[in-house]
Amino acid sequence: MKNNTLKAHLALLGANVIYGANYLIAKGVMPNKIGPSAFIFVRVLGAIFLFWLLKTTVKENIEKKDYPRLLLCGLLGVATNQLLFFHGLNLTSPIDASIIITSIPVIVLIFSAIILKEKITSNKILGLIIGGIGAVILISYGNKSGGTSSILGNLFIFLNACSYGLYLVIVKPLMKKYNSLTVISWVFLFGFLFVFPFGINDVLATDFASWSINTYLAVGFVVVFTTFLAYLFNIYALNYVSPSVNGSYVYLQPAVSFIMVSIYAYVLNHKEYAQDINLVKVLSCLLIFCGVYLISIKKGKKALN
Template sequence: MNKNTYKAHLALLGANLIYGVNYIIAKGIMPDKIGPSSFVFIRLLFATPLFWILNTFVVKERVAKSDIPRLVLCGLLGAATNQLLFFHGINLTSPIDASIIMTVVPVIVLVFSSLLLKEHITKNKLLGIIIGGIGAITLILYGSKVAGSSSLLGNLFIFLNATSYGLYLVFVKPLMKKYKAITVISWVFLFGFLFTFPFGINDFMNTDFAAFTLNTYLVVAFVVLFTTFFAYLFNIYSLNYVSPSVTSSYIYLQPLISFIMVTIYVEVFSQKQYIQDINLVKIVSCLLVVFGVYLVSKKAKSTN
């Protein structure tokens, strides 16, 4: 593994640690303090200028007019659709369920990468997808039979979010071969904000900001700076050096991180509403998906 590939894996690890924490942190202020559409509107409202500042003053790179349609599509899939569906989904369902369902992304990416990008499916990738998938499916099937804070509609939103994000990872890959990461993400967020505007502006205007506490502002700041700005940078940077299927495979870490966060909330902060989402079956299943990450990201040995 060369230096750039090593950095790409570290970036993927950092992004998915942020995402794993975000499940429970973002849910903590919805819908009492802020609605899902308003939350997404704020994310894009503040994060988009941050990306454009970097693009304008640091990168200074322009894109060809012929690539605008693909950037529009990436903005729709990767910044608008997936974020709206995710926040509406996490607002309704449990953090652990949401993180489990998101593990469907590598399957989507694997299929579409093979069809659209002609990416070769190695035995390690396939085996990793199967093992990680077994862990995810076990959790989903078991979770549907026990009491908890899950929701059918919320889970459906999360699944559609995962589909949108998986397609985004595939469609954005060719752009990463032509432009720097900041350039691509700047345009993706700009178009994403334009798509989100009609869905979020009313909720944003009706949000009672006077009722925000210090904790509310800290959560919003975390989501804007870390979940949105840094995590997107980490993910899109990694696409310069690893395939979309490897990038998406790191999502298998999110159920484990989400489980740890829920455990902390239950045991340390006495947030008992999540206690039914914790059991041995979910622990074992999370270990399976982590092992799946290892297999998918492991580089095949070359033969002479």
């Protein structure tokens, strides 16, 4: 069992290192090589193929009454979530995006209280206030900080986090009822229906002939690693560790993003990223971390788990 737990932590480490690297890798090909909507079209279509290929090993039927919820999950968890994320990342700094994403546990708490009627303790209220201040500072600071930051891009990333947070609450009953691979396969299929009208024209207008090997590698990384493998790593880990432990690994993403942006700015001499690291962003990051920590801690013996 200890061996499986270790493997679960390694899987979570791998998944969140992939997510952290994704901010800079995906931004590196947008919009010069491919637009955000076209990128999502390719990403979701590639993920559908991989998920449904793997789903052939799982024989499970969905009840008719659950299809509307799956459709809503596809809208929120795939289409709205990814379109807002890639359009936001196209406009703003990879560091800003990675920090704002860590507010997802705060957003999940709010929607859980509204939809699932979960109790909000005093610690969680304090965490909401502190984390919210951090997010507001970072979003509003977007256009003033220089570098590749943008208030509109930051706002898109925040709305993406809201969409994904609501998706996590809505999809929860389905994950309890069906195999998680079954759920995600249908969610991506339905999500593609919403992505199609936004992405098809951009895909047709994309000059694939101009793509270099590096472009194909970057797009392939997003499809295979960020979308497919990272999700499978998370599924595996959830078999052996709690969702709260799983969620805590999101804090790695800004760290990975900070490291990669630093390498780009100071080692590879990409000066446009040099102003993306500053004291305001570090402080807003710490505020969000403190807020999420207050939300996630439990009283009594459970805190030791």
